Amino acid sequence: MAKQSKRSEITGAALELIVEHGFHGASMAMIADRAGVGAGTIYRYFDNKDVLITELYRELEEKVVQVLMKEYPAEKSFRERFQHIGERLLHHFINNPSEFRYLEQFHNSPYGVAVRRDKFMGKWNHGDLVRIFFQDGMARGVIKDLPLAVHFALAFGPLVGVARDHILGFISLDDSLRARIVEACWQAIREPSPGFAPPNAS
Amino acid sequence: MAKQSKRSEITGAALELIVEHGFHGASMAMIADRAGVGAGTIYRYFDNKDVLITELYRELEEKVVQVLMKEYPAEKSFRERFQHIGERLLHHFINNPSEFRYLEQFHNSPYGVAVRRDKFMGKWNHGDLVRIFFQDGMARGVIKDLPLAVHFALAFGPLVGVARDHILGFISLDDSLRARIVEACWQAIREPSPGFAPPNAS
Amino acid sequence: MAKQSKRSEITGAALELIVEHGFHGASMAMIADRAGVGAGTIYRYFDNKDVLITELYRELEEKVVQVLMKEYPAEKSFRERFQHIGERLLHHFINNPSEFRYLEQFHNSPYGVAVRRDKFMGKWNHGDLVRIFFQDGMARGVIKDLPLAVHFALAFGPLVGVARDHILGFISLDDSLRARIVEACWQAIREPSPGFAPPNAS
Amino acid sequence: MAKQSKRSEITGAALELIVEHGFHGASMAMIADRAGVGAGTIYRYFDNKDVLITELYRELEEKVVQVLMKEYPAEKSFRERFQHIGERLLHHFINNPSEFRYLEQFHNSPYGVAVRRDKFMGKWNHGDLVRIFFQDGMARGVIKDLPLAVHFALAFGPLVGVARDHILGFISLDDSLRARIVEACWQAIREPSPGFAPPNAS
DNA sequence: GATGAATGAGCGTTCATTCAT
DNA sequence: CATGAATGAACGCTCATTCAT
Known part of the structure; x- marks a missing residue:
């Protein structure tokens, strides 16, 4: 060995x-x-169990960042970049269910809150990719003017939820469904073009 | 006593x-x-610590259901009912941060998976209110035709996320922001009216 | 129990x-x-092992103080008081060999140094009995004018040594030998009367 | 190396x-x-940690013996030889505080008892120098007729005590004080000349 | 019913010692 | 010879649970 x-x-x-x-x-x-x-x-x-847990977390996080950056269509439209991020994220989680569950558990723990705080305070470089992405979108008026944390919640909250349900076997995500879900998230964050607001259905 | x-x-x-x-x-x-x-x-x-933890969970869940059902506008439009649910949920979590944090911790634990499974398998009555709500919306063509679990994720995932960020002090949710967030969730699940699809922004 | x-x-x-x-x-x-x-x-x-060790030490120390104070001839001459202290100490140690060995081990350990320091700094009330005793003797010119710590060493060092040897079975202390040893310690600390200094023997 | x-x-x-x-x-x-x-x-x-500890002890003991034997005034009076031993011992300990502290720790440990027993049983040659010294003194009537172990205690117990207090910083031994202490130890072991016994002070 | 002293299995961690390189 | 990574028994300590009062 x-x-x-x-x-x-x-x-x-x-x-x-x-x-x-x-x-x-x-x-x-x-x-x-x-x-x-x-x-x-x-x-x-x-050094101890805490360090093991935290190190493992950092490795898995790093993998996520790598996945998102791979073949990132930096030159394409904002929406296409969003689709890239959303679909790769879902794809990665679904194909690495243990890593996904670990990250979920970690985020929901004393460790997780600290990391979240660092991320929020901008002390964390990893978050920058996505942070800059959303700030760019808002600056260009493509997505709603909302706090960054809200965009995170609108865009990734559902993705994480469906990934978990898929992994637990409650739903089955195929390529088509995955695309429809990312599309729905997109509709949550996009700035509706003026003059095209559809009437409210009931 | x-x-x-x-x-x-x-x-x-x-x-x-x-x-x-x-x-x-x-x-x-x-x-x-x-x-x-x-x-x-x-x-x-x-009987033991596990039972205490699970019982407490059930009580807090039940409280959530009660909150959602109180003044539920059963006769109003689907969208208004959605707004009622979303805003009440956010309101309840924000005003009962300990209960919210407990539910989050619970869902993210060995217990949580079992409960989630029971819910999904229909062994759990509490979920029915919302289950029936979404099934009604789909039957009437008001919301997208998606698996129930996906609607849950799209509608509640973001709400839970912003509630957590508010409680941890990363954002501050006022009435206006709360309404905008629920509206964004609505856009994620609604079935766009035919002929009004806006062009894709970039 | x-x-x-x-x-x-x-x-x-x-x-x-x-x-x-x-x-x-x-x-x-x-x-x-x-x-x-x-x-x-x-x-x-x-609370923990350290506390157990230290508490046990304090109890044994307290017992020693009680032994010395019992029937203490406060009104008799300095020398008689010295004999009381020396003989009682030897007697107590010999009859409580485990307690003696424990105290020895304790004094010779990280704990012991700290306690010794406190004693030296006067933070420790137990020590006062003997401290005052020696200071009185020096003030009255009965014993040599030496640092307190030196008197401790001269008076008690040998007692502790013979107690240990007796307990380990290397010597056997009877009443007569015990008295002779205390007498020898007395000669170490006493102030020789002027005019009676014997010639140095060879 | x-x-x-x-x-x-x-x-x-x-x-x-x-x-x-x-x-x-x-x-x-x-x-x-x-x-x-x-x-x-x-x-x-x-072979193992115990052997390392014991070997180190033997080396340090040997060093002590060497120190005492160096410039040993074999031809001078018993008292002068005693002063040589006492002062060299104190001097050595004070100038080699680590070695002193090690020997003290060793003597006060499970190892220490075994070594002490060997010494007493005569299995140990190192002790002979001092053993013969005291036996000689007793044979010549210069020092009291007491068990060897008692002479050890009377002569060296105080020296070890003041060396420790000096090293720990509780007292400061200069040449004069060192000489007075050795003199006090001498008075503890010497056989008082007949006819010169001073009256008991009070 | 209610109590809380007592329990002991199980935890995270250390460290003297071994042995393949 | 010398190394240091690997080992696993043993440590101090915690805490869910029990049961005599």
Whole structure:
């Protein structure tokens, strides 16, 4: 087993077990066992359980950023860029259900609040991609003039929800449905063109 | 202290402490202390900690349903009913931040998945109000024809997100902003009237 | 088993085991076992191992003070008071070998240095009895004019040494030998009467 | 680094770290680090931690014996020889505080008792110098007729005590005070010349 | 019913020691 | 010879749960 392989055995085992049993339900002993290493070995790679959890989070976050940036159509229209982001995000989560569940659990925990705060305060570079994206859209009048956090909620809240439901087996997302969902999110954030507002249906 | 008062002292203490310290950080001893009862007393009302947590969840869920049903404009248009639900939900969460945080923590935990599954399988009556609401909207062609779970995600995902950000102090929701957010969610789920589709903005 | 009996079972077990195996060789599990209580029970009486160790020390110290004060001949000559202190101390240590060994171990440890410092700085009331005793002797010109710490060393250093050797079985202290040893300590600290200095023997 | 240099790097590091953190607080990893060798290397020189601790002790003891024997005035009077021993001992301890603290820690530990027993049983040659010294003094009637262990306690107990207090900063030993202390110890062990016993002071 | 002292399994973590390189 | 990554038994401590009062 190569040097780095041991570290990734550990994060892999932690990912699986935390998804399955939660942060506190996944004991270090279980993680060591599943990783096929001794209990003390984990501590050669991570100072303590908190550091393991946080490091794993950062790695998964980084992967998400990479996924969004890959083939990012920087030159295309705002809407096409939005579709890229939305569809890639959904695609990534659906194909990496454990990573998705882990990120969800992390965001919803004492750690998560701190990270969210840093992101909000702009201390976090990773968020910049999407932050700049929305600020650009507002500056150009393409999307509604709303606080950034609201755009995040409107655009990504539903995506996260459907990803979770798909992973839990409650719905099945195919390419067509995925596109329709991203389109619906788009309608939530877009600035309706003046003169074309449809009458309210009932 | 009356019979039922003791029980509600316990759930009240559990609510506060779990919101503050998480499920695992809030020990039974702390809860008993804050509730002003003996450690063993909790077990007269709840078989074990899991049952306490789940029961408290059910009570808070039930409160949400009550809030949505109160002054529900059953005779008004679908859109008005949607606005009622959305605004009441936001209003309730914002004014009961502990309950909101508890529900979020619960949904994001091993318990949460089981409950979600029950809801989806129709074993859960509480969900019916909203389930029937969306099914009615689809039947009448007012909202898009999408799986129920997708409508849930599109309509409530963003609301939950902005409620959390408001509670954590990242944004400040006033009446006007709240209305604009519910309106944006509406645009996500509505069926655009034929012939009025606006051109795609860029 | 009465309420306080449990606490004293614990301190008793700790005393024996620490004397036998040292502070770190005596594990909390061993202590609990020997005391006949559960592992967690110790923590109802002592916040942690350090507190247990320190509390036990204070109790044993207090016993020593009580022993010295009992039948203390406050009205007799300085020398008689010295003999009282010296002989009682030896007697007490010899008859309570575990307590003696515990105190020795404690004094020789990180804890001990701190306590010694407090004693030296006068923060410690227990020490006052003996401190005042020596200061009185110096003021009256009965004993040499030396730093307090030196008097402590001259008077008690040898007593502690012979107590240890007796307990370990290297010597056997009977009443006569005990008296001769205290007398020798007295000769170390006394101020030789002018005019009676004996010639130096070789 | 020469063969033996590695060994002395290890004992040097062990000395420093054990004085600083105690036997149990100084881990083998820390010692290896400070010595600049690999963790496993220590085991080429010492079978295990206990052996390292005991070997280091024997070396420091040997150094003490060397110090006492250097310039030992074998031809001078008993009293002068006593002064030599006492003053050299104090001088050595004060100028090698780490070695002193190590010896103290060692004597006060499970190891210490075993060594003391060996010494007493005559299994230990190092002690002989001083043993013979006292036996000679008693044979010549210069010092009191007391068990050897008692002479040890009377002569060295106080010296060790004041050395410790000096090192911990509670007193400051200059040449004059050092001489007065050795003189006081002398008075404790000397056989008072017949006819010159001073009247008991009060 | 209500209590809270007692329990002990299980936690996160350390560290003396081993052994493949 | 020397290394240091790996080990796992053992540590101090917590806390959900029980039960004698």
